[in-house]
Amino acid sequence: MIIHVHPGGTDAAAVLADSLGRPLSSDEGLTNDAGGSVVAHWKQLDWYTDEERIWTTPEWAQHLADPLLQHPFAAGPDGSRRAIFHLSVRLHPLDRNLSPAEWSEIAHRLARTAGLAPPGDGPAACRWIAIQEQAFRMDLIGNLIRSDGAWASTPGRLAQAVEGEARRIESDLLLYNHRPPAGEKQAGFAAPSPPLASRFGPPAASALAGILNQLAAEQNSPLATVRQLIEQLSRETAALPAHETAAAGRDLFWAARRLHGVQEQLGQIAAHLAPASSVLAPHPVPRPVPVTPGAVTR
Known part of the structure; x- marks a missing residue:
């Protein structure tokens, strides 16, 4: 637990x-x-x-x-x-x-x-x-x-x-x-x-922990980028003059809160996989391309 x-x-x-x-x-x-x-x-x-x-x-x-x-x-x-x-x-x-x-x-x-x-x-x-x-x-x-x-x-x-x-x-x-x-x-x-680190071996566990820590980062991570976009959409949607959009804005806000909880959980898992001092630098994780609300992608 x-x-x-x-x-x-x-x-x-x-x-x-x-x-x-x-x-x-x-x-x-x-x-x-x-x-x-x-x-x-x-x-x-x-x-x-x-x-x-x-x-x-x-x-x-x-x-x-x-x-x-x-x-x-x-x-x-x-x-x-x-x-x-x-x-x-x-x-x-x-x-x-x-x-x-x-x-x-x-x-x-x-x-x-x-x-x-x-x-x-x-x-x-x-x-x-x-x-x-x-x-x-x-x-x-x-x-x-x-x-x-x-x-x-x-x-x-x-x-x-x-x-x-x-x-x-x-x-x-x-x-x-x-x-x-x-x-x-x-x-x-x-x-x-046995702990995950002992089953995968220290190098593999450390690399995996590094990837998880990168995903859990408060800023400049793929999940953080998505969360910040949802927060922006929440503010813009809640400001629209309609009851339905205000409710949608609140739902988007709580979706962002839950995504932040996922980031925290990933950080906890990473901490149990390997100590912070032994985490290896992970391979770069592709960041999603920011999408401007209303823009059309091709």
Whole structure:
């Protein structure tokens, strides 16, 4: 599994929209059928929900954000009000598909490790949900301000604590462990598959990592060129005087955001293939020819 702890925020709606990859809509709910699903949540959620009514995505965001509004003086140890916690989990390319029950277990264990759901916590617990929009990814979103106004007790080295729990989850669920803890063995389980670098050989893996890094580059890469063109079209389309074009502009914007996510994922894969210091210069990757909107190519 690949774990990423995002910087804390104050806008639950923006975090939820980013996790879904599209704007929130009052016409869309989080169900098990469409529009993403909630695979796990805090224990007291049932006190707020009605089994006969499906919450819309803005209502989910409001539920997560409420403690920030209800406790305006609550702040973290550093005085920050950035209470919206966001953690994303991606399966490694060599991992098997997981069942909803397995995703739920992963969410509860990571929420407990992050301090959102300490063992034996009562009605004043932190609000959090885990949503799944894609089969290989899950996002854990929560509010570090508890219902009683206290700030959650998070580990001093949060990212390291979550990473360590992820490695234990990989061992328990027999997933591909690409980065076992130093000096720790997976007792009782078969040894994980060798890293890609050892199977392809350092030179081949380094060259492949170099190509992936070139594609993942924020500027001056083929994917960056396409993304920047989509962003330009988004701005131009949204400025046209029609409701339909405004909606198309928003869709293009979110398409560019998803493409940026692909670039980030390629960079993560490259980092696991070979260390940055050993990456070989790749063969040049042809860049697409920029297309001016409305131009005709021959």
